[in-house]
Amino acid sequence: MEPKSVSSPVGRAQVSELAHDLLRALRGLIEPRHYRVPLLALVYLRSNAPEKWKELRSSAGQHDRDGITAALQRVNTTLHWLPNHYGIPGSETLEALVEFARELDQEFPVDRSAANVPALSELFDYLVETLFAYNHDGVEYYTPWSVARTMIRIIRPSSAEKVHDPCCGVGNLLIETSRFHRERDCSVPAPQLSARALTEESLIVASMRAEFEGAAVEIGAEPENVLLRDSRAFESFDVILSNPPFGKNIQFDTSHKNDTRWRYGTPMGGDPSFAWLQHAVDKLVPGGRAAVLMGEQAGFSGGANGRIRAAMLNDGVVEAVITLPRGLFHATGISVSVWILRKRTAGESTRDEVLLIDASEMGRLVERNRRELSHEEIERIANAYRDFRTGKNTAEEGFLRAVPLEEIQERDHLLTPRGYLTGASEETDPVTIVREVRQSDARMLEVDEHARHEDSVVEYALSDSGLRSDSGLRSENLPIESGWGEITLGEVCEALAGPSGQLRKLEYHSEGVALVAPKNIHNNRIIDEGMNHIAPEQITGKLERYRLADGDVLCVRTGSPGRPALVDPSHGGALFGTACIRLRPDTSLVTGQFLTYWLGTPQAREWISRNSSSGTIPSLNARALRALPVRLPPLWVQREIGRVFGTLDDKIAAHDNVVRATAELRESLGSMLGNGMFSTSDGSD
Template sequence: MPPSVDPSVSVTLAEIARIAGVGRAAVSNWRRRHDSFPAPVGGTDTSPQFALSQVEEWLRRQGKLDEVGSRERLWPEFEALGDRDTMGRAIAAAGARLAREEAGHAAGPPDTDVAEGLPYDTRLSEAQRSLVERAVGLARKHGARETFDFLLGRWLDTHVRQIGVTPRPLAALMAEVAELSRDGEAGDVGTVLDPACGTGGLLLAAARQWAGKVDAHPSGVPLKLLGQDVDPTQAALAAVRILLAGHSPKSETAGEVDARTGNTPRLDGHSPGRETAWEVDVRAGNTLRADPHPDVRADVVLCNPPFNERDWGYEELATDARWTYGLPPRTEPELAWTQHALSRLAPGGTAVLLLPPGVASRRAGRRIRAGLLRSGMLRAVVALPPGSAPPHSVALHLWVLRAPAGGGTDAGAGVLLVDAAEIQPEPSGGTQRAGRAAIDWSLLHRRVVSAIQVIQVGDEVGNRSAHHAVVPVIDLLDEEVDLTPARHVPKRAASANLGLRRSWNRFGTLLHELRDLTATLSALELSGDEPAGQGTVTVGDLLRAGALTMRAGQQPADGAVRTGDAPDDAVPLLTITDVLAGGRPSGWLPASEASAGETAGTLTVTVPEEVVVVGAYRAFGAWVDTDAPTVLGSQLSALRVDPTLLDPWFLAGCLRAPANARQAGTHASTSSRIDVRRLQVLRLPLEEQRRYGEAFRRLTAFERSLREARTIGGELVDGLTDGLAAGTMPRDWS
């Protein structure tokens, strides 16, 4: 008998599709074909929600519920627990239970596991204990690590705005950079520390990098993975995540999860097939104010510290011994994290930190940057492309620091500056939506690793390539002490050519598209005479006749809009500012919040084939929303047509006519508002509307291709101008 499901838990059509292991279209077909399909219990017409218990019962009766959706059936119940921390604690509790079972210990009651195995003490409610039991039971069939990773991944996707995660390719790159940059042999890494570990991504990368090499460590001790985070929930999740990653299904022996040094989890896991072993010590605590690992001296420090954290302890830490190179200004918390990382390095150790680009150039931090240069501690600065990690709109930097093996200084050596910021995804056509950029991780890895190897072979001052330069320290110790790589790595033809080739390829594709559209549109012979009997009708008239409905856009509540990294089901927000800036949504809302706002009437969310109209003269436009759903801000409206009376492409084409906007404007100026109800539409039969609509659709495609071609053409002109001005004209060109 399957365990009962809380009747208050609801799911969307997309979640039903995942549970059943089918596409969303299949679920829509089930709704149409089967009268017995459960009725919605909430949501909206465009995004209905259904009771999970009823859905499971129906799927089971229809024979459509199999093992594919087992974990998917579990997630809505975790999500229904409420806030972020409650969900996270329940997932961590399930992970702790699984870690104990993987280690060969009796499970024990859920509350006991939480108290003994995690960096905090809590008690679970009856509903949470039941859910943990179900998760553990499911994991026994589908794998402990796989089940936990699934739940953790969904939790991170749900709370992507509040929790920044270092992408796995970047975490792996940081670990490899640390290995290439340090003194000593690769196998002698005994301790790795992450003082702001979050959910443990960098520590997992360290385990992958060094766990197989610990047999070469002279002390013979296992690799130690040490972490801490100010957020107890994230610290707990990191602990059990790394514990579970240390177990292999083929393990012959395994250690224990205990309360060493308080209530901290530990694992000594051995997998004979790959000779791995590590210990885990993750603690909750404020690293800068009260470091949970004050006596640690690590071989490697990997860290993605919090950005722009003004309340980091400036007053109470003014005399702290860690500030060897000066008290970090209140506005420079990243330099506090940098000096903290150095203070926790053993002689010969290496630290790799992910920092915002302003740390390399802000005037307030120049004295500390100069101190790091003079001491030889700062070995490299790598500029990454935008989109490498949150915040995705910023080209972040990697700072590589190394403590000399002798414990002294290494003054006089050069500093490696690597500029990989221009690595960009392939240009693409169509509407760009809010979300993360696609990074060419393979190219980024090759470029950074090949440059970092310069340090490994001897810091040849003056060494330069198309993408990096080893700059003498004395050249950097000027009035600004600006360490931004782009200021010191000259652009070379080789580095520019890759971007130019991509742009030329996309430009050529656009020219083909424009040529085809030109052939079609140029065949339109516009008559100078208005056809007899053809009149116009206003949007207001169509509204009164029931041919369409109109909804005005609304501004979301303060704090509701997210920016940067977006999950797959995020709903973009389009505002009048975005339209003025080119039409790309700059923010987004979680699907659940967009649906709830639409249900409450506080948000306007489009559906496919709705016509969006901008009600401001300076940005006037109308188009068919083919990328729905989209949340519309103020001064935008959504028009939904009755398809038996109106064609949406025809309506959008008529509405967007410049003469139409002038006629419907409230007064003749750029600040004029457009009265959408006064906009006029041709009065034509539906079949004739469709002919006009197809012409309008092709005209819209022509406009988009032309706009993108103009943008890429401008980039080509700028890039070629820079290259030619640098004297890179090939000899065989004429």
């Protein structure tokens, strides 16, 4: 490859072409996470340590594997933050990195070191983006530049302020802060930058980037999970900037109830979102401000997160929430929001408004699935925040609004901007959708608990009745108990078919006296879904005899003859329709529960099928049904049978409710998905 002229910064297209050429030998050899740190170290070495680079290239030119390894280890010693185990792994990777070093030497000759620096810096930045942002295992380290610029221009760190990133990734937020300062005025002292890195890889890359940028950043000598142990626990800052890995299950300690960071509530163990937000507030000086990137679900999640969000809002530390467009991140379509937090000074009153901005429609496509915010869009967002801070009228339909805290409290402290802005239809209103999801979830949990209770009741009833032993249901032939008699249905109850034409003249209403039809008979019960009603004043004369009473048995007459339901107290006084037969038992001889379950036996169903008319629609008349044979036990046995079978019906009904509630929750979650609000716990697609 012929050397290119690099006397001035190269364009992005040229850098891209060069980077792809340099990476050619490594592509497909191993995963980027196994070579990206030593590869970036080579670029850093070429730019920042020419003498060490000559030593390395001399060994590489002689194809001396041991010499190359030794040279790299000496480099590691020089770059004190580059651990020895980030030397060269494996022979194939060694050869590929040596080839990378050769091509790098051709592109950037040592005798032109000063001229090479700008181009090497741009190359380094491009490689960081390529090796981290486009890989799922590195995306949590990388904050896209347009997102970083938006956060910095909202917060606007000023001269000599202490700016801290508690989980700095590859350092984009601090690098952008340094650039923001240089753009404004290099004659005044720069902000004091510091950071902590969650992983060793993050520490190494962020340190190299800071040196490339010429930014003084105190980043610590070793990686640190500040949620577990904060080496700067007693230090406060004017500005906190952070894009923490909110979607990852980061370990943190929730056992210390006196941890001052959890002043708004102990965070959920499996979700660090509100641990990061509370940590940011805790690190601020009075009057300090923070910009923290969060997954959109932080604005509507319930449970402990919802309680913490409410407490933060009520204390006035949440100043603004800005929803950003989807697709800003390279390797994931996750939807994110910027939370602007501010710690009040002593005696300062709580602000009674929160600025909500919906920028989800902003951005332009720069790649097939990736968007970027333009400079004009970033300034529009930042200016809206500054107007809010200075007390200017802040409202723009569909884009932003200063929402009274009282209104947010009425909406369960939800912080989803779109739902508060005019023009958002109720169908796609995130606040409405989230409320429906919560209600559906609560309903499902409630009916699921009830179903578990009914499961235990069934187990007890089967065991208590002697039908179940320790080894399961009894399977041996059980003798017919003494005292059982053979009778017909008409001997123990009255059978009455529904009115034949009188109901046709009546009007149905949504309220009034219930009219039970076959569609309302399900699993031995009367269900209210789809029930018609008749005005009470319309029920006169002969219609009164067609009312139901508690303990009656109602069975279907046409279509599916014999399907029964026991009338419970809530349906006493209802009317039954033409296609039903009411059985009113003589309670001195038989219970309605027993009759219901007898009608459901295979013997009874088979008899009813044989004795129903065989027309296009099978039907059964009351006279025929009265002849149904019944094997009748003593009343105490009937009650015991009713108890056991009743628990089974209760269990069936409970699990039907679970199915319906689960389907309802699925539908509600589908609305979230359709509106782009669904996010997985690990923050991936």
